[in-house]
Amino acid sequence: MMEYSVARPAGKSPSLWSRLTRLGLRWWVDAGTVLLALVLFSVAWPTLHLTHQVPWPIAPLIAAFAALPVLLIRRNAPLGWAVSAGSALIIALAVPNQTGEAMPFQVVHIVALYFLVFAVTLRSPLPLVAVVWAATSMLLGAALSAEGVGADPWAWPVSLGATVFIAVLLRSLVRSRSELHRQTEVSELERARRTILEEKARIARDLHDVVAHHMSLVVVQAQTAPYRVTGVNDAARAEFESIGATAREALNEIRGLLGVLRSDGQLAEHTPQPTAADLEALFVGAARAGVDLTWSVEGTLAAIPDTVGSALYRIVQESLANAGRHAPGAAVRVGIDCAEIVTLTVVNGPGTSPAAAGNGGHGIAGMQARALAVGGRLTAEPTPDGGFRVSALLPRATAVDLSLAMATQQDTTA
Numbered sequence: 061m062m063e064y065s066v067a068r069p070a071g072k073s074p075s076l077w078s079r080l081t082r083l084g085l086r087w088w089v090d091a092g093t094v095l096l097a098l099v100l101f102s103v104a105w106p107t108l109h110l111t112h113q114v115p116w117p118i119a120p121l122i123a124a125f126a127a128l129p130v131l132l133i134r135r136n137a138p139l140g141w142a143v144s145a146g147s148a149l150i151i152a153l154a155v156p157n158q159t160g161e162a163m164p165f166q167v168v169h170i171v172a173l174y175f176l177v178f179a180v181t182l183r184s185p186l187p188l189v190a191v192v193w194a195a196t197s198m199l200l201g202a203a204l205s206a207e208g209v210g211a212d213p214w215a216w217p218v219s220l221g222a223t224v225f226i227a228v229l230l231r232s233l234v235r236s237r238s239e240l241h242r243q244t245e246v247s248e249l250e251r252a253r254r255t256i257l258e259e260k261a262r263i264a265r266d267l268h269d270v271v272a273h274h275m276s277l278v279v280v281q282a283q284t285a286p287y288r289v290t291g292v293n294d295a296a297r298a299e300f301e302s303i304g305a306t307a308r309e310a311l312n313e314i315r316g317l318l319g320v321l322r323s324d325g326q327l328a329e330h331t332p333q334p335t336a337a338d339l340e341a342l343f344v345g346a347a348r349a350g351v352d353l354t355w356s357v358e359g360t361l362a363a364i365p366d367t368v369g370s371a372l373y374r375i376v377q378e379s380l381a382n383a384g385r386h387a388p389g390a391a392v393r394v395g396i397d398c399a400e401i402v403t404l405t406v407v408n409g410p411g412t413s414p415a416a417a418g419n420g421g422h423g424i425a426g427m428q429a430r431a432l433a434v435g436g437r438l439t440a441e442p443t444p445d446g447g448f449r450v451s452a453l454l455p456r457a458t459a460v461d462l463s464l465a466m467a468t469q470q471d472t473t474a
Contacts, residue, residue, distance in 0.1 A: 093133050096175070100127035104168040111166055112155045122151060126169040130176060137179035141192055144173050145199055170200065174223055181227035193217075193224050259426040263433050271314055271367070278307040336361040336369030336398075339376060343394070346380050352391040353380070359398025368454050371430040372402060375438065378423050379406040379450045387411035390447065402436075402454040410446035427452075 104123035108114060114122060125147035132140030152164035177196055181189045197217040282304035286292045292300075334342075339361055347353045364372065376394065383392050389412030397403040424440045427450070431438035436454035443449050 089134065093131060097128050097130045100130065100168050100172055103127075104166055107168070108166065112151070114155055122155065123166075123168075125151065126166050127172055130172050133176065133179040137176060137183055138188060138192070141173070141176040141180050141196075144169070144176055145196060148173065149199060165200070173200070174220070177220060178223055178227045181224050182231050189224060189228075193220055196220055256425065256429075259429055262426075263430055275307050275311040275314070279304050279311070282307060333366075333370045334373040334377075335366050336364040336372050338373055339396070342373065342377060342380075351380065351384060352389070353394065354391070355394040355396070357396045357398065359396075361396070361398060364398060364402060365456055368402060368434050368436075368456055371434045371436070372396075372404060372452075372454055374430050375404065375427045375450070375452055376406065378427050382423055383408040383448070387447065400456055402452075402456060404450070404452040404454070406450040407443065408447050409443075 101123055104126045105120055108119050108123055112122070125143070129140040129144040129147075132143070148165055148169050151169075173196060177192055180192050184192075197220050200220075201216040282300045285300045286297045339357075343353060343355045361369070379394075380392065383390060383406070387408050387410060390408045390410060392406065392408040395403075395405040427440070428438045431452050431454060434454055436452060438450065438452040440448070440450045
């Protein structure tokens, strides 16, 4: 039984950092963060004596607490903000200012706090953003107003609020783009699922007509046997009637199964399906249509069973269509070996004219599904010269025969 699997989209929209990773920009964000921290530190250390009276051995440590928390912007922005705000409060209370100066914080420390508030707003829940905004506003507003710097108590909350507002807008933009991208992926996946289901329904129709033909022959043979064969007793006549009834019931079940697989509400088709014997007409028609086609057949196509022959016909038909669509003007070679394992090879070179515009479909997936339906295998891959090759192995009996043949072929090659 064939199994199809389509990857499911993630339930959550991709985060800002995952999108940056997908775009190859995450390394640049990390490098920019490190560069920002080094620049702030290189400014904070030499200018610390302008605002605070500290012994020179501990000046680098205080400068580090002022500048380096920005390194946590991507890893853990709330922790970086907590370290920066806590160290700002401790430095303002414990480290004396320069005489005549009324600045409890370094400007570098304030800039670092703004960067961290911006980062927290981008990635954290809104309640936490509100707490960070309020705490930072109180820290800066109360301390600087008490020292006579920034006497307007609303200046810092409004300034930080503008920073938070810009970050929220950017966050909403990223989230909306992520949601749009996720919805696009969902639409593509649903389209692929529909295509697979439609292909399965087409395969079911083909198999239905082939199997229904054989089952109908069984019914006719069972019902007419008592009249064609002389000396049939009552017991044999009853056995023939039982065989006919069972065959009719199986035929009805096959039609019911096909009805379940159909998604468009149409009734099952009963038109004759192509077989391997129809391939010659397909080749001649393609050559007349202008395809540079050469083909070779070893064995008798008519000897291939109808089920396998129908799959073989459809694979060749799709391969020729793909060659004409994606490599116009290219030479196409088809080789078929009608042995116990039917071997098919369709090779086309690079096109001599521009290919038709349009997105790639699901033709290869459909061909692989048809090969699997009869227990075979199919591979499709580009060739070194820019062309394309489709190779298929279709067993005339069971999939077990195919596995044995493949193993024998590998041993022979080795």
